[in-house]
Amino acid sequence: MTRLRVDWPACRGRGLCQEVFPELIDLDEWGYPVLDGPVPDDQVARARDAVRVCPTLALRLVGG
Amino acid sequence: MRPASPVPVAGPYDVVPGPALLAGTAEGPGLAAHRDRHGPLPDLDLDTLLDLTTRARVRGRGGAGFPFATKLRAAAGRRRPVVVVNAGEGEPASAKDAALVGAAPHLVLDGAVTTARALGAREVHLVLPGERPDVAAALRFAARERDDRLRVHAHVADARFVAGQETAVLELLAGRPGFPVTAWQPASVAGHRRRPTVLSNAETWAHVGLLAHRGVAGYARHGTDREPGTTLLTLAVRGRRATVREVPYGARLRDVLPPEAWGQPALLGGFHGSWVTWETLASLRVSVDRLRALGTPLGAGVVLVPAPGECPLRLTSRIVDYLAGQSAGRCGPCLNGLPALASALRAVAAGSGRTDRLTALAGLVERRGACAHPDGTARLARSLLAALLGEVDAHLRGGCPALAGTALGAPTRRLHAVPAAPEGAA
Known part of the structure; x- marks a missing residue:
């Protein structure tokens, strides 16, 4: 099962991941990502986009 | 300014002699007394140590209760393993590792050394509590009394609550500030400088040491079939000296709590723990599995009780x-x-x-x-x-009821002013 994982100390809450993948990524009241479960198989490319746009390299795709 | 701890950091405590780890400590913490009591350190191979710790179901005593044998198995067979003794207690209400290091430092070191030898590790790291210099000195002194033909490195952790977290300790060992970082793999696979690292709390190591000396049958003389052995608890009623006690698994909590705690709710597991009512507390037994199943994990063994009448x-x-x-x-x-x-x-x-x-x-x-x-x-x-x-x-609703401070029920007292609920408030 593929998941997105946040490197929390690296995350600065810029929110770009949410812009490219809003179906799975929400932002909390402070602007940090809230991940809604594992990445569906047909959405892995979107998840990769989210990983790629993170300016602090705080997002990783793991497992699967 | 960071708010101070409601329980003094590195506060005073009493130690009650116990049946296993804290037995015979009247002879002092020295190496000679330790060897008189337990005999020479047995040389165990990895399979034997895995078998012992699996059968005795040794669990981590730092808070998470993780099976020690699982860590050991994960580190086994990998290159250049490292052993780490975490003697830092970030939790202000906890004093059990301090008490243990003061009373039986060589049991702690025996566990770490046996494991290092079984794994083929050449390095043992000691993480010492910055807020308790006496404890740090006691463990350093004990390490110098021995010649285990291992490289022993001591590090002093900051007096910060999160400094004892596993990744924070690994950062400290790497020479960086001891703050938690993201772990992408367990420390037992890729820990200190990405090497396989068996990092455990001081009490966990003492249990491994005791088990190495006594074998499963001797070790399991205390405790239950499912959870052999003993565990250390710090029992703290606010405003009083804390007491460290070694209790067998399966003991009734009400039997080990001081009378001032009776009738009071308590924080089981300390600052990261859970509130339990006295009614629940009185029915509980000391058990990692049972307490976890109830949603009130034992954590690092702190039972913190409010002062009588405290809200x-x-x-x-x-x-x-x-x-x-x-x-x-x-x-x-x-x-x-x-x-x-x-x-x-x-x-x-x-x-x-x-x-x-x-x-x-x-x-x-x-x-x-x-x-x-x-x-x-x-x-x-x-x-x-x-x-x-x-x-x-x-x-x-606008009131602070008094706690049932005694079994009979105390009269209602207002201990702090509670403003009336605003009009129409839920």
Whole structure:
């Protein structure tokens, strides 16, 4: 099962991941990502986009 | 200014001699007395040590209760393994590792050395508590008394709540500030400088040491079939000296608590623990599995009891204020969420807050950090609603009921001013 994982100390809450993948990524009241479960198989490319746009390299795709 | 701990950091404590780890400590903590008591350190191969620790079901005593043999198995067979003794207690209410290192440092070192030899590790790292220089000195002294033909390195951890978190310790060992970082793999696979690292709490190592000396049959003379052996508890009634006791698994909690605690709710597991009512507490036995199944894990073995007549909401609020200040401030949800949680709790204790806000904030910090600090703080806040909802409701209706300070029930006392609920408030 593929998941997105946040490197929390690296995350600065810029929110770009949410812009490219809003179906799975929400932002909390402070602007940090809230991940809604594992990445569906047909959405892995979107998840990769989210990983790629993170300016602090705080997002990783793991497992699967 | 970070809020001070409601329980003094590195406060005084008494130690009650115990049946296993804390037995025979009247002869002092020296190496000669230790060897007289336990004999020479047996040389165990890895399979034997794995077998012993599996059968005796040795669990981590740092808080998570993780099976020691699982860590050992994960590290086995990998290149250049490392052994780490974590003698730091980030939790102000805990004194059991300090007590253990003071009374039986060589049992701790025996566990680490046996494991290092079985694994083929050449390095043992000792992580010493910065807030307790006497404990740090005792463990350094004990390490110098021995010649285990291992490289022993000592490190002093900051007196910060999160400094004992596993990844924070690995950072310290690497020469960086001891703050938690994201672990992509378990330390037993890729820990200190990416080498396989068996990192355990001081008490865990002492149990491994005792088991190496006594074998499973000797070790299991105490405890239950499912959970052999003993565990150390720190029993603390606020405003009094804490007591460290070694109790067999399966012991009734009410039998080990001091009389001042009777009739009071308690925080089981310390600052990252859960509130339990006296009725529940009186029915509980010391058991990692049972307490975890009940949603009130034993953690590192702290039982913290409010002073008689002290309001548990106010105490929780002060603890969460302190915990919020102890965040390393590196993970956004913890940096923002814990102060928000602290403020929501202050509002509830003052009669003006909302419990749904408390629950929402707890949900927003859980599993969203590099370490367990936000999770533990959220657990504490949630447990207040689970165990002491009557107290919480009473505050929100504008009153602070007295605790049932005695079994007979104390008269109602207002211990702090609670403003009347605003008109139309829920």
